[in-house]
Amino acid sequence: MERELLLLGLLRRQDMHGYQLHDFIESYMTMCVDLKKATAYFLLDKMEQMGWITQNSTQVGNRPTRRVYALTPLGEENFQRLLRENLASYLPARFGSDIGLAFVGELPATEAITLLQQRRVTLAESLANAQAIPPHEGVLQWVIEHQVVHLTAELQWLDQVIGRLSENTHS
Amino acid sequence: MERELLLLGLLRRQDMHGYQLHDFIESYMTMCVDLKKATAYFLLDKMEQMGWITQNSTQVGNRPTRRVYALTPLGEENFQRLLRENLASYLPARFGSDIGLAFVGELPATEAITLLQQRRVTLAESLANAQAIPPHEGVLQWVIEHQVVHLTAELQWLDQVIGRLSENTHS
């Protein structure tokens, strides 16, 4: 229900059409959601059918009509509910990368280090990107800060792993 | 491919049947994977068809025959490949909980704090659980340590958020 919450939250601040919503999410919220176009349209249709949002078609020139969505009272109700549910619950993050870590002992330490250093490059880039985003008010503020906190911890951790693996090679 | 890597990695250390694999994963690896029974069986079938593993049925009493799997050379090859790929790449974690955070400003600070404190309880429990696991050698060592590092950072971060929100209520 996170995706629904997100769409409702964005529509609450401003009526928008599907393309616009997807565009915003893709531009500014990639660090916490990945919502494809088809999914966005699908979800909007679904929420319209449930009566959470209403649709208002506007024509601009000869382009395909924009389907501009707005929250209904029922939508607002559900926004409130979903927001509270989301804030109150902690859903543990799963790290697919940990499975590799589980078997890192099967590789010679020197090779493991080389591979993890490649991982480190991408991770450091992600962190740099997150830190490069100028301070935000509003929607993104906490999300970006959280991302920075998380990535910093990940980087420290990875360095520790690499450090301990290289101790093994010196002996 | 993480799930395949995991199954291959476990089979590499010891031949096992589906139930056994699922059981091990559910008992000891919940913090990094959630693999349902049906999925485990499906994946094993798939990997058998691809020639990564072979099956050896053994009957114990009158029970359903155990289908004990073992790695083939092709399976070993793919284990090596998948492990290297996994270690070398960083796949960013997505936090569904961040979407709530994005809209936390829509709630009165006092209520937001109450909700986040509920989140904190679960989070603190997860951390306590992870820390309670006795020091491990082998497969789980790094995974558990990583989990502790991550959860500690999350908890600190959450406390910071709650702290800053309560500043708002004092003014």
Place this chain on the structure above:
DNA sequence: GGGCGCATGTAATGAGTTACATGATTGA
């Protein structure tokens, strides 16, 4: 005039989960 951005939509596919069904064994 050609490619990109706007704006929608849908059919096929895939991965994974749910919810079943079966039936023997073990232990309280």
Place this chain on the structure above:
DNA sequence: TCAATCATGTAACTCATTACATGCGCCC
């Protein structure tokens, strides 16, 4: 004896992605 555990399997379903198709408008 009754529930839980062992051990498998599969059909239906959900959710999301991929990969298309359409066609206008804008800018170089």
